[in-house]
Amino acid sequence: MNQPHPFDAAIHLEPQGEGHWRGHTHEAYGNMVGPFGGATAACVLAAVLAHPARQGEPIALTVNFAGPVAPGPFDVEATAARTNRSTQHWSVQMRQGTDVVVTATAVLATRRETWSAVEAGFPQAPPAETLARTPPLERVRWSSAYDMRFMQGPLKIDTPPAGEQDSVSLLWVRDEPPRALDFCSLTALCDVFFPRIFVKRASWVPIGTVSLTVYFHADAVTLAAIGTHHLLAHARAHQFRNGYFDQSAELWGPGGELLATTHQIVYYKQ
Amino acid sequence: MNQPHPFDAAIHLEPQGEGHWRGHTHEAYGNMVGPFGGATAACVLAAVLAHPARQGEPIALTVNFAGPVAPGPFDVEATAARTNRSTQHWSVQMRQGTDVVVTATAVLATRRETWSAVEAGFPQAPPAETLARTPPLERVRWSSAYDMRFMQGPLKIDTPPAGEQDSVSLLWVRDEPPRALDFCSLTALCDVFFPRIFVKRASWVPIGTVSLTVYFHADAVTLAAIGTHHLLAHARAHQFRNGYFDQSAELWGPGGELLATTHQIVYYKQ
Numbered sequence: 001m002n003q004p005h006p007f008d009a010a011i012h013l014e015p016q017g018e019g020h021w022r023g024h025t026h027e028a029y030g031n032m033v034g035p036f037g038g039a040t041a042a043c044v045l046a047a048v049l050a051h052p053a054r055q056g057e058p059i060a061l062t063v064n065f066a067g068p069v070a071p072g073p074f075d076v077e078a079t080a081a082r083t084n085r086s087t088q089h090w091s092v093q094m095r096q097g098t099d100v101v102v103t104a105t106a107v108l109a110t111r112r113e114t115w116s117a118v119e120a121g122f123p124q125a126p127p128a129e130t131l132a133r134t135p136p137l138e139r140v141r142w143s144s145a146y147d148m149r150f151m152q153g154p155l156k157i158d159t160p161p162a163g164e165q166d167s168v169s170l171l172w173v174r175d176e177p178p179r180a181l182d183f184c185s186l187t188a189l190c191d192v193f194f195p196r197i198f199v200k201r202a203s204w205v206p207i208g209t210v211s212l213t214v215y216f217h218a219d220a221v222t223l224a225a226i227g228t229h230h231l232l233a234h235a236r237a238h239q240f241r242n243g244y245f246d247q248s249a250e251l252w253g254p255g256g257e258l259l260a261t262t263h264q265i266v267y268y269k270q
Numbered sequence: 271m272n273q274p275h276p277f278d279a280a281i282h283l284e285p286q287g288e289g290h291w292r293g294h295t296h297e298a299y300g301n302m303v304g305p306f307g308g309a310t311a312a313c314v315l316a317a318v319l320a321h322p323a324r325q326g327e328p329i330a331l332t333v334n335f336a337g338p339v340a341p342g343p344f345d346v347e348a349t350a351a352r353t354n355r356s357t358q359h360w361s362v363q364m365r366q367g368t369d370v371v372v373t374a375t376a377v378l379a380t381r382r383e384t385w386s387a388v389e390a391g392f393p394q395a396p397p398a399e400t401l402a403r404t405p406p407l408e409r410v411r412w413s414s415a416y417d418m419r420f421m422q423g424p425l426k427i428d429t430p431p432a433g434e435q436d437s438v439s440l441l442w443v444r445d446e447p448p449r450a451l452d453f454c455s456l457t458a459l460c461d462v463f464f465p466r467i468f469v470k471r472a473s474w475v476p477i478g479t480v481s482l483t484v485y486f487h488a489d490a491v492t493l494a495a496i497g498t499h500h501l502l503a504h505a506r507a508h509q510f511r512n513g514y515f516d517q518s519a520e521l522w523g524p525g526g527e528l529l530a531t532t533h534q535i536v537y538y539k540q
């Protein structure tokens with residue numbers, strides 16, 4: 001019998017009555033503390049997409065990590081706050097027992113074809129096939145669930161360069177083992193960047209993402225056409241200040257399609 | 271008797287019982303349809319900051335514009351979903367009657383001094399004092415509530431240039447009449463950019479912001495020290511595609527302090 005892909009196991013939700021689901025953290029997506037935030041964010045979106053009242057495809061998702069997620073089961077509640085003709089607004093909470101561990105909002109929409117233009121530049125990069133996989137990090141379990149091929153800004157904690165680095169990373173990335181791209185896996189990929197402070201300071205610093213936002217620029221057909229190809233992923237920080245830094249990133253299809261822009265703000269300790 | 275500043279009138283909330291407030295749209299912050307989204311977002315934050323259980327200062331705010339806000343009263347409900355030692359997570363709804371018009375989340379935190387670094391570059395710009403105010407737009411009432419001095423990317427709808435423009439704007443901006451900067455006015459200033467599609471296409475296109483996120487990089491003391499000085503504001507889009515475009519922007523103090531990074535996704539019709 002075929003095993004499901006680990007990502008599908010990680011975002012599997014059991015219905016518990018209308019708008020309620022139960023999920024379970026998955027060891028393949030473990031982080032240094034708790035689960036990989038990208039997997040948690042994907043579970044939030046999975047609940048919205050599974051709701052029978054759902055209309056349209058994701059446009060915007062904001063996931064706030066309110067507290068640590070303990071290994072084990074969690075409950076997700078998704079509520080349609082408002083449904084318009086072409087947009088739908090969702091509020092989502094994830095809880096463990098009585099503790100809220102995630103607050104989130106999502107916007108879905110039915111898109112129509114319009115005048116379109118891409119203004120951001122597709123980064124210059126050699127094809128993914130010409131690069132070797134960058135070894136995953138032993139202490140970050142979820143990094144083994146992705147095939148990452150860095151062109152710029154890999155972690156250099158074991159061989160720290162002299163002086164402070166910038167925080168820019170450019171890499172090709174896909175699920176490992178390969179899995180056809182969809183909105184949930186794209187959401188998780190939006191959190192695949194190692195914390196910018198690890199890159200900038202070439203050291204481990206206690207961190208935790210506080211809030212993650214994803215803007216979806218592509219529809220389901222575009223994602224399906226990309227299938228298991230690598231995405232080109234480009235991230236940077238604007239500022240690290242008194243315990244919080246931000247990150248902005250773009251995820252591109254291999255043919256130069258801008259699939260998602262994504263932003264987060266992250267707590268750090270030192 | 272002194273009149274309050276119009277912005278203070280626009281974000282004034284009458285307490286209606288714990289976590290509930292009533293506000294009222296203000297004509298000085300009218301938009302082409304409904305109120306200026308920045309004023310609405312500021313009301314969301316004002317409710318959180320006024321809550322007796324509030325701890326800390328804003329780190330992240332996401333405001334989803336779920337439906338049109340009609341001129342008149344509105345109700346705001348703010349709920350602390352989780353309070354940790356140094357962070358607090360809020361869920362907020364704004365309603366008119368039984369219609370949800372806004373869903374929102376906010377994260378507050380108590381910051382401590384840490385290693386800090388700014389990586390984004392402070393844009394080169396002549397001092398605000400050396401530039402003239404760009405005339406506000408007659409059909410956009412709220413634009414009169416700001417003193418904007420454009421260096422790049424003003425609206426050129428009356429004198430459209432040949433060919434497609436980029437969507438970058440760079441301007442100095444402050445409240446008009448002047449008002450000392452605080453978290454609520456900074457929030458509104460994060461939405462002060464005209465829709466990027468107006469800049470790019472030099473034409474009026476039906477639009478509506480769907481979701482706005484603000485990351486706060488400065489504390490109250492830093493904002494107070496800026497007072498009534500102009501902020502340097504820099505915005506761009508990454509992509510316009512099938513009815514939605516995104517915008518990313520930075521707001522800087524006149525001395526080069528990065529105060530906020532902000533992102534939004536906007537519906538457009540054609």
